[in-house]
Amino acid sequence: MRVTSGMLVQNAIRNINSNLSRLDTLQQKASTGKQIQYASDNPVIATRSIKIKSYLSEVEQLQKNTEDAKSWMKFCESSLGQIDDNLDRIRELTVEAANGTYSDDDLNAVKEEITEIKKSILETGNSNYSGRYVFAGYNTGDAPFESVSTAVGEKIMYNGKYLSLGGPISSTVSDEDYKAFYLDNMDKISRQPEMQSAVINTFTATAPALDFSLSLDGVSQSISLTDGTTYDADTLQIELQSKINAAFPSGTGQPDPLIKVSTQDDKLKLTVQDGSSIQIDSGTLNVKTIGFTGGTESIANAKQEIEYKMGVGNLITINVEGNEMFGKGEESLFNTLTKLEMALEGETSYKTATYDEGPPAEVIVETHELDISSLLGDLDLDLSRILKSRSVLGAKTNYVELTQNRLSSNNVTFTELLSNTEDADYAEVSMKLASAETVYSAALSASAKVIQPSLLDFLQ
Structure with missing residues (x-):
C-alpha cells in the first residue's frame, strides 16, 4: 500500500486531537472533581446521582x-x-x-x-x-x-x-x-359549624345559572338568586339571609335564624346557630361565583390541627x-x-x-x-x-x-453515597492527567517531525 505524506499528516492530526480530547476530559474531572460532566457521559451514574440528590433534598x-x-x-x-x-x-x-x-x-x-x-x-x-x-x-x-x-x-x-x-x-x-x-x-x-367565602366580587346573576344547594344536618334545600340582579357582598348577604330563612325556618324556641349570614371585609360567613353540620354544593350556579368551593362541609367540633x-x-x-x-x-x-x-x-x-x-x-x-x-x-x-x-x-x-x-444519619449516609457516585478519584485522575500530558507532548513532538519535511526541503 502506498503511504503518502498526506496520510501521515492526517494520522498525526487525528492522534493529536484524540490525545487532546482525552487530556480535556481528565482536566475537567480534575477541575470539577466530578466523574461526569454531562448525563450522556454515563447515563447510569447520572440517573443514580439524580435520585440521590432528590432524596437528600x-x-x-x-x-x-x-x-x-x-x-x-x-x-x-x-x-x-x-x-x-x-x-x-x-x-x-x-x-x-x-x-x-x-x-x-x-x-x-x-x-x-x-x-x-x-x-x-x-x-x-x-x-x-x-x-x-x-x-x-x-x-x-x-x-x-x-x-x-x-x-x-x-x-x-x-x-x-x-x-x-x-x-x-x-x-x-x-x-x-x-x-x-x-x-x-x-x-x-x-x-360550631361555620364556613367563610373568599372575597365577593360584584357579579350579575343570569339564568339559568341561579341555583345552588345548602344542607343543614343532612337536609338539603335549593337556594336561588334573582335573575338579572347585580350583587356585591352586602346585597348578597341580605338576599341569602332571606332565602335561607325561608328554606330553613326556625321552630318554636329555636334561634332565629338557624343559619346566620354575615359579612366581613367583603366575605360571606354562614354560621349555624342550631345544628351540627352545614354543606354547600353547586347547582346551575357554580358556588365559586359567591366565593365558596362546591362540596365544602363544616361540622361541629371540627379540629384545627x-x-x-x-x-x-x-x-x-x-x-x-x-x-x-x-x-x-x-x-x-x-x-x-x-x-x-x-x-x-x-x-x-x-x-x-x-x-x-x-x-x-x-x-x-x-x-x-x-x-x-x-x-x-x-x-x-x-x-x-x-x-x-x-x-x-x-x-x-x-x-x-x-x-x-x-x-x-440518613443525610450523612446518602451524602457519602453521592460522593462515591459523583466524585472523581483525585489520585487516579492526577496520575492519568500526568500520563495524558506526557502522551500529548510526545504526540506533538513526533508529529512535528512527520509534518516538517516538504519538497522544498529536498530542492535546497
Whole structure:
C-alpha cells in the first residue's frame, strides 16, 4: 500500500486531537472533581446521582420541618408549664380558703390574687411564637383569647366565639335576661359549624345559572338568586339571609335564624346557630361565583390541627388548641375560676344555661349551689387536662427528636453515597492527567517531525 505524506499528516492530526480530547476530559474531572460532566457521559451514574440528590433534598426539608416542629412544641410545653404552675398556686389558695378560718378580708385577698393569676393564664393562652399565636388553631395571626364584659357578666372568648356561652353567671341575673343573651349569641359558640367565602366580587346573576344547594344536618334545600340582579357582598348577604330563612325556618324556641349570614371585609360567613353540620354544593350556579368551593362541609367540633411532614405518609400534629387545653362549655377552666371568684365574694349559688333542641326547643336556665371546697374537684380536672396536653406534647417532642437523629444519619449516609457516585478519584485522575500530558507532548513532538519535511526541503 502506498503511504503518502498526506496520510501521515492526517494520522498525526487525528492522534493529536484524540490525545487532546482525552487530556480535556481528565482536566475537567480534575477541575470539577466530578466523574461526569454531562448525563450522556454515563447515563447510569447520572440517573443514580439524580435520585440521590432528590432524596437528600427531601431529607433537608424534613430536617427543617423537624426543627420547626420541635421548637414550636417546646415553646407550647413551656407555656403549658407556666399555666400548670399557676393552677397549682390557685389550688393551694383554694385549699386555704376552704378551711373556714379565713376572714372576709382574707378571702377578698385570695380572690384578688386568683383574679391576677387568671389574667396571667389568659395572657399565656395568647402566647406568641415567631409572630404566630400557638394556641389559636388555624387563626395564628390573631390573639385567640379575650375577656369581654357582657350583659350577664364577664365572658371569655376564643377566636371570636364564647368559650362557654352557658355560664356560670351570678344568680342575681334574671332567667329571662340570661335566656335572651343566650339566644342572641348562639352564632358565637366555640366550634360550631361555620364556613367563610373568599372575597365577593360584584357579579350579575343570569339564568339559568341561579341555583345552588345548602344542607343543614343532612337536609338539603335549593337556594336561588334573582335573575338579572347585580350583587356585591352586602346585597348578597341580605338576599341569602332571606332565602335561607325561608328554606330553613326556625321552630318554636329555636334561634332565629338557624343559619346566620354575615359579612366581613367583603366575605360571606354562614354560621349555624342550631345544628351540627352545614354543606354547600353547586347547582346551575357554580358556588365559586359567591366565593365558596362546591362540596365544602363544616361540622361541629371540627379540629384545627397544624401538621408537619416528618416522612413519607408521616404527619405529626404540633399544636394544642386553646379550647382543648382550657376546656369548653361546662368544663372550661375559666368557668371554674369564675365560680371560685364568686364563691370568694360570698355568693352561694350560680346559674348556667343550656340549649335543648326539644321539641319544643328552648334555653334552660338552672341554679346550682356553690361552695369553695366543691371547686377543688373542678380544679383537679383542669389540672389533669393541662397535664395531659403537656404529656402528649412531650411524647411528640421525643418522637421528633428521634426522627431528627434518623434524618441526620440518613443525610450523612446518602451524602457519602453521592460522593462515591459523583466524585472523581483525585489520585487516579492526577496520575492519568500526568500520563495524558506526557502522551500529548510526545504526540506533538513526533508529529512535528512527520509534518516538517516538504519538497522544498529536498530542492535546497
